[in-house]
Amino acid sequence: MGLAKRIIPCLDVECGRVVKGVNFVDIRDAGDPVEIAMRYNEQGADEITFLDITASHEGRETTVHTVEQIAEHVFIPLTVGGGIRTIEDIRTMLNAGADKVSINTAAIHNPDLVRESAERFGSQCIVVAIDAKRVDDVEGKPRWEIFTHGGRKPTGIDAVAWAERMADLGAGEILLTSMDRDGTKNGFELGVTRAITDAVDIPVIASGGVGNLDHLVEGITLGGADAVLAASIFHFGEYTVPEAKAYMAARGVEVRL
Amino acid sequence: MSGVVAVIDYGMGNLHSVASALEHVGADKVLVTHDAELIRQADRVVFPGVGAIRDCMAEIRRLKCDQLLSDALTEQHKPVLAICVGMQALMTHSEENDGVQCLDIIPGEVRFFGKGLTDAEGQRLKVPHMGWNQVRQVMAHPLWRDISDMSRFYFVHSYYVDAVDRSLLAGSVDYGVCADAALARDNLFAVQFHPEKSATAGLQLLRNFLEWNGTC
Numbered sequence: 001m002g003l004a005k006r007i008i009p010c011l012d013v014e015c016g017r018v019v020k021g022v023n024f025v026d027i028r029d030a031g032d033p034v035e036i037a038m039r040y041n042e043q044g045a046d047e048i049t050f051l052d053i054t055a056s057h058e059g060r061e062t063t064v065h066t067v068e069q070i071a072e073h074v075f076i077p078l079t080v081g082g083g084i085r086t087i088e089d090i091r092t093m094l095n096a097g098a099d100k101v102s103i104n105t106a107a108i109h110n111p112d113l114v115r116e117s118a119e120r121f122g123s124q125c126i127v128v129a130i131d132a133k134r135v136d137d138v139e140g141k142p143r144w145e146i147f148t149h150g151g152r153k154p155t156g157i158d159a160v161a162w163a164e165r166m167a168d169l170g171a172g173e174i175l176l177t178s179m180d181r182d183g184t185k186n187g188f189e190l191g192v193t194r195a196i197t198d199a200v201d202i203p204v205i206a207s208g209g210v211g212n213l214d215h216l217v218e219g220i221t222l223g224g225a226d227a228v229l230a231a232s233i234f235h236f237g238e239y240t241v242p243e244a245k246a247y248m249a250a251r252g253v254e255v256r257l
Numbered sequence: 258m259s260g261v262v263a264v265i266d267y268g269m270g271n272l273h274s275v276a277s278a279l280e281h282v283g284a285d286k287v288l289v290t291h292d293a294e295l296i297r298q299a300d301r302v303v304f305p306g307v308g309a310i311r312d313c314m315a316e317i318r319r320l321k322c323d324q325l326l327s328d329a330l331t332e333q334h335k336p337v338l339a340i341c342v343g344m345q346a347l348m349t350h351s352e353e354n355d356g357v358q359c360l361d362i363i364p365g366e367v368r369f370f371g372k373g374l375t376d377a378e379g380q381r382l383k384v385p386h387m388g389w390n391q392v393r394q395v396m397a398h399p400l401w402r403d404i405s406d407m408s409r410f411y412f413v414h415s416y417y418v419d420a421v422d423r424s425l426l427a428g429s430v431d432y433g434v435c436a437d438a439a440l441a442r443d444n445l446f447a448v449q450f451h452p453e454k455s456a457t458a459g460l461q462l463l464r465n466f467l468e469w470n471g472t473c
Contacts, residue, residue, distance in 0.1 A: 122309055
């Protein structure tokens with residue numbers, strides 16, 4: 001027995017409302033992130049990740065308010081990602097009650113942001129999000145590259161080398177999303193998950209592609225991930241968090257029950 | 258009646274989670290402050306901490322929180338709960354930031370988990386120790402009331418406490434090494450995990466703290 005593998009439901013939030021909808025049977029407002037976060041908390045989720053997809057500045061102020069409300073009602077760790085570009089953005093979210101912030105594109109434009117923010121706020125609250133896509137080399141050997149703009153724009157950066165660099169700069173955790181799998185429900189891209197979990201000493205959260213509970217198990221047992229993140233399988237009531245945990249526990253994965 | 262709870266704020270990170278959790282479990286009044294008078298008048302004190310120890314210690318000393326803490330502990334005999342880096346700051350010395358002298362309220366060392374950490378079966382363990390781990394209650398204590406032994410609490414740290422006096426150990430956690438998860442001495446209880454982020458078990462510990470009279 002020891003440290004439990006974590007199950008992390010993810011909410012996509014735009015202007016203070018959860019998008020993609022959430023279908024719990026007895027929920028009052030399917031778009032209210034506070035109510036949904038409280039529900040996942042009651043179900044025994046180990047953390048909650050809140051991905052802000054709001055484009056406008058005004059909308060982002062709503063996000064800060066939402067984070068404050070969630071932090072007042074939910075007593076498990078909360079990670080906030082999306083649109084984090086500066087030290088000031090990080091400070092704002094931490095002050096609003098986020099326990100961790102997830103930095104994605106800004107780390108690519110300015111890797112020093114990771115070092116500076118880890119020094120200022122501590123590695124424990126700096127998550128680097130990596131969106132990776134498989135781009136095999138000429139001999140067909142698997143290789144993964146970082147893409148931005150929702151998987152449309154290649155950067156030429158090798159995802160495994162990047163994860164190592166981010167860990168060296170002080171990131172406390174990696175949130176790895178496979179852009180090939182995101183939204184497909186075909187399961188995690190286990191190759192890149194394994195490559196990155198083996199390469200870095202810091203915890204790795206696997207994300208992108210979960211369609212059933214076996215996928216969650218595989219992310220841990222084959223991918224080597226320390227935590228698994230999923231959105232739709234939980235949102236649409238296909239599975240509850242306790243069902244997922246019981247399933248994983250029955251297959252030898254240590255979880256918090 | 259919990260009375261007034263002062264959460265000592267020495268400027269290192271957000272303490273609203275701690276305050277919200279204390280309010281959630283029924284604290285009459287929670288003040289997040291470094292005001293000496295308010296802390297002196299409070300009925301109980303929470304000493305939190307996040308971030309790197311060097312910066313924390315610098316701010317603790319600059320704001321004279323060390324004096325306030327030792328007054329609360331030894332002169333006023335108030336119940337005090339130290340959390341995470343707050344617990345580490347109580348020790349003699351930390352290996353973090355190339356070595357930092359701490360408050361020496363509890364003799365002991367804060368050590369790095371180390372690279373290449375493995376469990377008993379040789380499985381690699383990641384650092385920071387991040388997530389929900391089981392705490393073995395090695396001492397009966399009012400703060401463990403209604404919390405089952407081996408309950409899981411949320412940890413996030415790369416350095417761990419190793420107190421000299423093993424009779425102070427209230428809870429331990431296994432993560433490659435056997436680390437001090439909780440220490441208890443008189444009116445002081447210190448935890449490495451985050452009760453304010455540990456769902457039901459954590460909230461129960463905070464509730465117990467609010468009802469604690471500071472004796473074992």
